[in-house]
Amino acid sequence: MPAAGLEHDVSAVLLAFRGYDTLLESAVLLLAGVVVLSLGRDGGLNQVSDPQPELPSILNYFTRLTAPLLLLLGLWLLFAGSSTSGGAFQSGAILAGLMILLRTAGVNVAAFTRTWGLPLLVVGVIVFILAGAIGPLAGEAWLSWDMDAAFAVILTVEVLLTIGIATGLYVLYLGLSDPGRRIREEATS
Amino acid sequence: MIDMLSTLTVPQWYLGLAAVLVAAGLIRMLLAADHVARLVAMNILGSGTLLTLIALAARSEEAEFSLGALVLAPLLIAAVAVLLPAPARRGAGLVATTTVAALTWPVVTTVATGQPVELAVGGYDAPLGITLRADGLSALFLLLTTVVGALVTVYAVLVPASTGQRLVSEASSRSGDAPDLQWRPGHPAFWPLWLGCWSGLNAVFVSGDLFNTYVGLEVVGLTAVGLVALGGRPAWRAALRYLFVAVAGAMLFLVGVALLVAATGTLDILQAGQVIQADPGTHSAAALALVLMTVGLAMKVALVPMHGWLIPAHSNAPGAVSPLLSALVIKASLFVLLRLWVWLAAPAALIEPEPGAVESSVLEPVTVALSWGLAVLGVAAILVGSLLALRQNRLKPLIAYSTVAQAGYWFLFFPILVDRESDLLEEQAVTTLTDDAVIAAATTGTVALVLGHGLSKTAVFLVAGHLKHVYGTDELARLRGVGVRHPRLMMALGLAGVGLAGVPFSLAFSGKWELATAAVSSGDMWIVGVMVLATLLSAGYVLRMVSPLLRTDAPSEDEEERVPAQPQTRRERAAQLVPFTLGGLTVLTGFTGFWVADMMEVGAPW
Numbered sequence: 001m002p003a004a005g006l007e008h009d010v011s012a013v014l015l016a017f018r019g020y021d022t023l024l025e026s027a028v029l030l031l032a033g034v035v036v037l038s039l040g041r042d043g044g045l046n047q048v049s050d051p052q053p054e055l056p057s058i059l060n061y062f063t064r065l066t067a068p069l070l071l072l073l074g075l076w077l078l079f080a081g082s083s084t085s086g087g088a089f090q091s092g093a094i095l096a097g098l099m100i101l102l103r104t105a106g107v108n109v110a111a112f113t114r115t116w117g118l119p120l121l122v123v124g125v126i127v128f129i130l131a132g133a134i135g136p137l138a139g140e141a142w143l144s145w146d147m148d149a150a151f152a153v154i155l156t157v158e159v160l161l162t163i164g165i166a167t168g169l170y171v172l173y174l175g176l177s178d179p180g181r182r183i184r185e186e187a188t189s
Numbered sequence: 190m191i192d193m194l195s196t197l198t199v200p201q202w203y204l205g206l207a208a209v210l211v212a213a214g215l216i217r218m219l220l221a222a223d224h225v226a227r228l229v230a231m232n233i234l235g236s237g238t239l240l241t242l243i244a245l246a247a248r249s250e251e252a253e254f255s256l257g258a259l260v261l262a263p264l265l266i267a268a269v270a271v272l273l274p275a276p277a278r279r280g281a282g283l284v285a286t287t288t289v290a291a292l293t294w295p296v297v298t299t300v301a302t303g304q305p306v307e308l309a310v311g312g313y314d315a316p317l318g319i320t321l322r323a324d325g326l327s328a329l330f331l332l333l334t335t336v337v338g339a340l341v342t343v344y345a346v347l348v349p350a351s352t353g354q355r356l357v358s359e360a361s362s363r364s365g366d367a368p369d370l371q372w373r374p375g376h377p378a379f380w381p382l383w384l385g386c387w388s389g390l391n392a393v394f395v396s397g398d399l400f401n402t403y404v405g406l407e408v409v410g411l412t413a414v415g416l417v418a419l420g421g422r423p424a425w426r427a428a429l430r431y432l433f434v435a436v437a438g439a440m441l442f443l444v445g446v447a448l449l450v451a452a453t454g455t456l457d458i459l460q461a462g463q464v465i466q467a468d469p470g471t472h473s474a475a476a477l478a479l480v481l482m483t484v485g486l487a488m489k490v491a492l493v494p495m496h497g498w499l500i501p502a503h504s505n506a507p508g509a510v511s512p513l514l515s516a517l518v519i520k521a522s523l524f525v526l527l528r529l530w531v532w533l534a535a536p537a538a539l540i541e542p543e544p545g546a547v548e549s550s551v552l553e554p555v556t557v558a559l560s561w562g563l564a565v566l567g568v569a570a571i572l573v574g575s576l577l578a579l580r581q582n583r584l585k586p587l588i589a590y591s592t593v594a595q596a597g598y599w600f601l602f603f604p605i606l607v608d609r610e611s612d613l614l615e616e617q618a619v620t621t622l623t624d625d626a627v628i629a630a631a632t633t634g635t636v637a638l639v640l641g642h643g644l645s646k647t648a649v650f651l652v653a654g655h656l657k658h659v660y661g662t663d664e665l666a667r668l669r670g671v672g673v674r675h676p677r678l679m680m681a682l683g684l685a686g687v688g689l690a691g692v693p694f695s696l697a698f699s700g701k702w703e704l705a706t707a708a709v710s711s712g713d714m715w716i717v718g719v720m721v722l723a724t725l726l727s728a729g730y731v732l733r734m735v736s737p738l739l740r741t742d743a744p745s746e747d748e749e750e751r752v753p754a755q756p757q758t759r760r761e762r763a764a765q766l767v768p769f770t771l772g773g774l775t776v777l778t779g780f781t782g783f784w785v786a787d788m789m790e791v792g793a794p795w
Contacts, residue, residue: 017318020310024392024404027264028411031385034271035415038378039425041356041370122268129265132257135312136245137204142257144312 011081014088015154019143022088023128026161029168030125036175045117047174048103048110055105063105070098078162088158092165099170113174121171124164128157203244210237224274231277235284238266242288252299253308255292256321259331259391262288267384278380279346285384286339289391293335296395300328305792307397315398315457322397322459324792329636329785330394330524333643336774337516338387340767341509344651345379347764350658351508352379353419376419376507383513386412393521399446399456402525403439410435410489413518416510417502427501434488434498438522441485448478458532462794465537469550472537476555479534483559486529489522492563492600493570496593503592504585508654511585512647515592520639523599530560531632532794535606553607560603568719570597575726579733584653584663587734588646591689594727595642601719602631602704605711625795631707633789637700637782644696644778645688648771649734652678652685655765656738659754665737672738674754677765679738684772686731691724695775699782 014022040047074094081087103109131153135144145153214234221227242262245254263285270281299306305324314320323331345352353376359369389408396402414435418428450456452474453464465475491499499519503511538556574594581587606628655678657663660671672679691697701720708716 016311017313018400020319021401021404024260024264024389024401024408027268027385027388028404028407030268030271031382031408031412031415034378034381034385035411035418038355038376038382038415039418041358043355043376043378046358118271122271125268126265129261129268132261133241133245136254136257141253141308141310141312142261143310146312 007083008081011087015158016145019132022161023125023132023143026125026128026164026168029165030121033121033168033171033175036172040175045114045171045174048113048117052104052106060105063101063107067098067102070094070101074098074162074166078158081158082155088162088165091162093169095162095166096169096173099166100173113170117167117171120163120167122164124157124161127160131157200244203240207237207240207244210234210240213237218273224276227274228277228280231273231280234269235280238262238284239288239291242291251295252306252323255295256306256308256323256395257310259289259292259296259395260321260388262292262388263384263391264388267381267388270381270384275375275377278377279349282342282346282380282384285387286342289387290335290339293331296323297328297332300325300791301788303791315460316455319401320397320457321395322792323395325788325790326524326527326636326792327394328791329640329788330520331391333520333640334387334390334394334517337512337643337647337771338390340771341512341647341651342383344764344767345383345509347760347767348508348655348658350374351654352376353416353507353510354421355419356421372421379416379419379507379509382412382415382419383510386416386513386518390517390521394524397458399449399458399461401456402458402528403443403446406442406489406521406525407439409518409521410439413514416513417506419510420505420507424502424505424507427498427505430498431502434495438485438488441481441488442525445478445482445485448474448481452478458528462533462536465533465552466540472550472552475534475537476552479529479552479556480559482529483526483563486522486526487563487566487600490519490526490596490599491593492566492596493573493593494566496570496574496596499593500586500589503589503650504583508651508658511588511654512650515589515650516643516647519592519596520643523596523639527632527636530556530603530606531628535628536794538607556607557604560607563600563603567597567600567603570594570600571719571723571726572597575723575730578730579726581733582665584656584665584668584734585650587665587730588649588653591649591727591730592642592646594723594730595638595646595689598638598642598701598704598720598723599635601716602635602707605631605707605713605716608711608713627707627710629786629789629793629795630703630710632793633786634700634702634704634707636789637696637703637785638691639700640785641688641691641696641698641700641775641778644771645685645775648681648685648768648775649689651768651771652682655761655768658761659757661755665734669737670740671754672735673741675765677769679735681765681768681772682735682738685768685775686735688775690728690731692728694779696778696781696785698779699785703782703786 037043037045074091077094078088078091099109131145132143134153135142140146210233214230214237217230218227218234221230242258266281266285266288270278273281296306300323305322308321309315310319310321312318354372354374355376356370357373359371386409389405389412392405393402393409396405414428414432417424417431446456449461452471453461455461455464465471488495503514506514534552534556538553571594574590574597578587578590578594581590653663656668656671656675660668662668688695688697691701701724705717705720708714
């Protein structure tokens with residue numbers, strides 16, 4: 001396990017020994033996001049500006065309290081992955097939950113989502129593949145990081161993968177947030 | 190500094206230049222305001238990518254490098270394409286096509302020398318890591334995917350309307366109203382989804398690992414569902430139904446993978462096969478796994494009676510998507526089925542039990558029963574699919590039913606595969622073939638049928654999609670006599686019809702010939718009878734498809750009903766060459782039967 005640059009068994013399997021599977025699974029999530037976006041109008045993230053229903057103010061207070069905690073928990077899960085249970089998928093799920101909570105509570109994340117949604121969705125997979133090309137660059141197999149900087153590379157990939165997973169899950173939520181609305185809109189057009 | 194530069198090798202120079210190009214292209218693409226500048230930036234980025242690939246290929250073993258790159262390069266381009274505007278995505282599609290074609294070549298040529306290509310991803314050998322492996326079967330399916338994928342990509346670039354329809358909102362004339370929603374031809378999401386699908390297909394074909402195969406099938410299944418949904422409202426229901434079937438099939442397959450890894454302790458297909466052959470204790474788990482995986486994959490191949498999802502999905506999909514689904518996507522599941530049966534199950538089931546063994550293995554009776562079940566369903570598929578194809582009034586559902594019928598052929602050889610008695614016939618002087626040669630001929634014949642179907646079905650679906658695009662309908666009654674105006678499309682349809690009916694010269698005919706030889710040798714004469722009947726039926730639905738288009742005696746009342754043709758652009762007329770090429774390939778590949786048989790010998794289990 002130390003050879004893989006990771007101390008925890010599960011993380012070593014996910015990122016080193018079977019990193020290729022992890023890459024393809026992240027690609028599944030990315031492509032699921034693309035499918036959901038393609039069904040919407042104008043092929044983009046327009047539904048983020050759909051108005052949200054009014055909520056009792058208690059939820060706003062709740063969000064103010066929990067949002068930083070969720071962020072912290074998400075990041076902790078991400079970095080804990082190298083030594084105990086945790087990792088990109090769990091952390092990404094928490095961070096996506098954080099985004100959903102913020103949006104539901106009326107925080108204006110529409111502009112941020114429209115600008116950064118797509119780049120953040122694909123960055124994890126792109127960087128993973130480019131990092132995987134370091135292997136053939138050194139005359140070795142794809143996705144092999146047999147070097148001193150292995151930990152730095154794996155950490156970078158893991159962080160960006162987390163962002164990609166969180167964005168993918170958030171995009172899935174956005175596409176499904178009100179399936180009736182688009183169909184009603186189209187029926188009236 | 191000078192010293193350092195002078196020590197750089199040529200590939201390192203290439204890499205440096207490629208890095209500059211990629212960086213410049215990426216920065217320009219993200220910063221540029223207008224589409225033209227982005228397009229230029231995109232091309233710079235693309236050439237940088239190609240240069241990187243060339244440099245990388247020079248540094249490592251070319252074929253091994255290509256094995257991984259065949260999966261990762263299209264995936265990378267798919268991810269980048271998400272960020273690009275619609276016109277640049279077509280450029281990305283062409284870049285991906287060139288790249289994949291350049292990567293397929295070293296793999297196929299290396300395998301053709303008799304040497305399977307292997308790559309331990311990450312440098313970790315199985316069972317700890319994942320091994321990619323390309324043998325003859327993989328190389329043939331890779332080649333089919335590259336040829337069909339490249340030609341359909343070119344078609345989709347020339348006819349953007351064939352990529353689906355998108356929902357756009359237009360500012361309403363009255364202010365304050367909700368924007369109007371309208372359907373427009375062409376969907377830019379086709380490009381990332383199709384390139385992702387291509388990557389998944391390649392992943393399945395080069396995978397030597399059971400779980401990795403599952404992930405590859407998931408990529409293919411999910412993107413295929415997305416591609417169907419690009420067809421607009423009528424396709425959504427079909428896409429959802431397809432999603433349920435694809436997920437259910439994948440789940441059954443995954444349970445089978447779990448059973449196999451629990452019993453054998455490895456996910457590597459060849460290693461698992463060796464464990465099953467050596468240890469009869471694993472046979473009950475392997476038998477159960479085989480049943481689950483076979484049912485799951487048969488759902489995805491649309492074997493009768495699990496074919497209901499295929500008709501709406503393949504006939505409502507956009508013009509450039511239907512050929513990909515019929516020629517490639519269902520073949521990915523069939524490929525895995527062949528891997529499991531020919532490489533994993535059959536060798537273990539055919540081992541003679543040791544004399545004096547107390548308990549006989551369950552694997553042999555289960556595989557024999559299951560193989561006969563598959564063959565019976567295959568015959569049913571040929572009959573049901575052909576008869577229903579003959580009853581269709583619309584072109585695309587007719588072709589979809591012909592896919593169901595053709596899928597029946599691919600399941601006929603399973604009883605031969607696990608027939609322990611077939612070698613007894615050697616002594617009866619019916620044939621000089623040995624037992625192994627019978628299995629080899631049956632498998633090779635089936636693979637030739639599959640490859641031939643891929644080429645001809647792509648041509649037929651492209652023609653149908655093109656006519657639907659030009660006339661706005663695919664009802665045969667309304668398309669009466671339009672063939673006279675499209676000689677190249679009709680020629681493509683005719684040539685591809687030769688392949689669908691499986692008459693000489695076509696790869697499908699070589700396949701039938703070889704399968705029939707194997708059937709005679711193993712005493713399964715019923716297969717020959719079924720194939721004769723199937724050939725007649727398929728000739729029937731090919732005529733049903735072609736003859737209305739060529740009728741010139743259109744009655745007068747039809748004259749008024751006939752839909753006016755949309756004027757075709759120059760590009761769309763040029764696009765007719767794509768199905769024409771595929772039709773030509775259907776006939777030309779009829780002469781490659783021996784080459785296919787030679788390729789199948791590479792890394793074969795017999």
